[in-house]
Amino acid sequence: MSQNYFKDILETDGLSIGYKQRRGEDLCLLSDLNLTVRRGELVCLLGPNGSGKSTLMRTIAGLQAPLKGRTLVEGVPIRERNFGEIARLLSIVLTERLQVGNLSVYHIVSLGRHPYTSWMGRLSDKDESMIKWALEQVGLWKYANKFINQLSDGERQRVMIAKALAQDTPLIMLDEPTAHLDLPNRVEIMRLLRNLAKETDKAILLSTHELDLALQAADIIWLMSKNNDLKIGAPEDLVLSGSIEDTFKNKSFSFDRKTGNFIMNYQKKQKIQLVGNDVMGFWTQRALSREGYQVTREKTDYCSIHLIEDRMEWEIHSNGEVTNCKSIQDLLLGLNTYL
Numbered sequence: 001m002s003q004n005y006f007k008d009i010l011e012t013d014g015l016s017i018g019y020k021q022r023r024g025e026d027l028c029l030l031s032d033l034n035l036t037v038r039r040g041e042l043v044c045l046l047g048p049n050g051s052g053k054s055t056l057m058r059t060i061a062g063l064q065a066p067l068k069g070r071t072l073v074e075g076v077p078i079r080e081r082n083f084g085e086i087a088r089l090l091s092i093v094l095t096e097r098l099q100v101g102n103l104s105v106y107h108i109v110s111l112g113r114h115p116y117t118s119w120m121g122r123l124s125d126k127d128e129s130m131i132k133w134a135l136e137q138v139g140l141w142k143y144a145n146k147f148i149n150q151l152s153d154g155e156r157q158r159v160m161i162a163k164a165l166a167q168d169t170p171l172i173m174l175d176e177p178t179a180h181l182d183l184p185n186r187v188e189i190m191r192l193l194r195n196l197a198k199e200t201d202k203a204i205l206l207s208t209h210e211l212d213l214a215l216q217a218a219d220i221i222w223l224m225s226k227n228n229d230l231k232i233g234a235p236e237d238l239v240l241s242g243s244i245e246d247t248f249k250n251k252s253f254s255f256d257r258k259t260g261n262f263i264m265n266y267q268k269k270q271k272i273q274l275v276g277n278d279v280m281g282f283w284t285q286r287a288l289s290r291e292g293y294q295v296t297r298e299k300t301d302y303c304s305i306h307l308i309e310d311r312m313e314w315e316i317h318s319n320g321e322v323t324n325c326k327s328i329q330d331l332l333l334g335l336n337t338y339l
């Protein structure tokens with residue numbers, strides 16, 4: 001543990017990232033970055049493919065040389081330190097699936113203690129208690145003696161997080177920790193990482209393509225765009241400023257600031273009035289938009305749809321006629337006969 005208390009666990013000082021070219025100018029992806037990650041903070045790095053997320057993560061971790069500037073963890077410039085010293089400052093969880101099926105969960109997590117063990121790798125009482133603590137944090141102590149190939153992908157990811165926790169570093173970095181996982185496991189890993197940041201007071205920096213989860217879990221988002229730009233802010237600030245919308249703008253879908261969802265852009269058909277609110281209204285509107293209708297609260301020339309919420313039914317009102325529908329599927333079929 002460091003003697004000094006650093007509020008900003010990670011700092012970059014005039015950091016420029018990119019690639020040195022043999023001929024011509026260097027490929028500079030981002031320049032003069034002065035970034036910080038504070039104690040207890042979960043920061044999610046987001047951006048489209050090829051925007052430079054991996055390059056930034058690798059450069060921060062000291063795995064790739066910066067074009068300019070430096071990274072400091074708890075005030076220590078990491079590229080000036082040796083491997084053992086860096087391993088006490090930051091731990092990294094990479095995306096690759098673990099291929100070592102014949103190692104136990106306990107053994108893998110114990111590898112996180114390598115910066116503290118002797119060259120023989122003998123574990124002290126403190127090492128053993130850290131390993132137990134780390135496995136308890138991710139809810140896998142009961143699996144300590146299982147082999148890694150007996151675990152699901154979500155459980156393996158939790159083992160790797162436990163290994164990083166056992167390493168006991170102020171900064172934990174994770175490269176796409178939710179890749180290869182199903183939705184419940186993706187949510188679970190993000191929730192776990194957020195809780196760990198708060199409970200352990202560590203700084204956690206992760207790269208992800210999961211915009212939705214990052215918006216819900218991150219304290220701060222670092223948003224990279226393809227035109228060498230990095231925007232930083234609370235998720236809600238980046239939504240309200242339109243930065244998220246701009247970054248992921250595409251002709252086939254758009255980001256809806258009101259709901260935080262991506263909406264596929266379908267060809268617009270007629271305008272339909274929707275009368276009624278709430279959950280049923282939300283899902284009815286989704287279905288109508290998917291079919292290409294423009295949904296409005298105003299009266300239109302065509303028809304209006306009334307929600308009968310207590311019976312979970314829909315009515316199509318058109319030219320004085322009313323058609324009753326028992327489901328959204330019915331409603332969409334019914335509309336085809338009117339329009």
Ligand SMILES: Nc1ncnc2c1ncn2[C@@H]1O[C@H](COP(=O)(O)OP(=O)(O)OP(=O)(O)O)[C@@H](O)[C@H]1O
Pocket residue numbers: 019027029047048049050051052053054055056
């Ligand atoms: N070794 C390299 N030499 C030169 N250019 C590179 C090298 N590696 C990556 N690049 C370029 O740097 C840019 C950023 O790549 P990077 O892999 O950091 O993006 P990313 O945001 O992590 O992408 P993805 O979301 O697809 O993983 C890309 O244009 C890529 O072609």
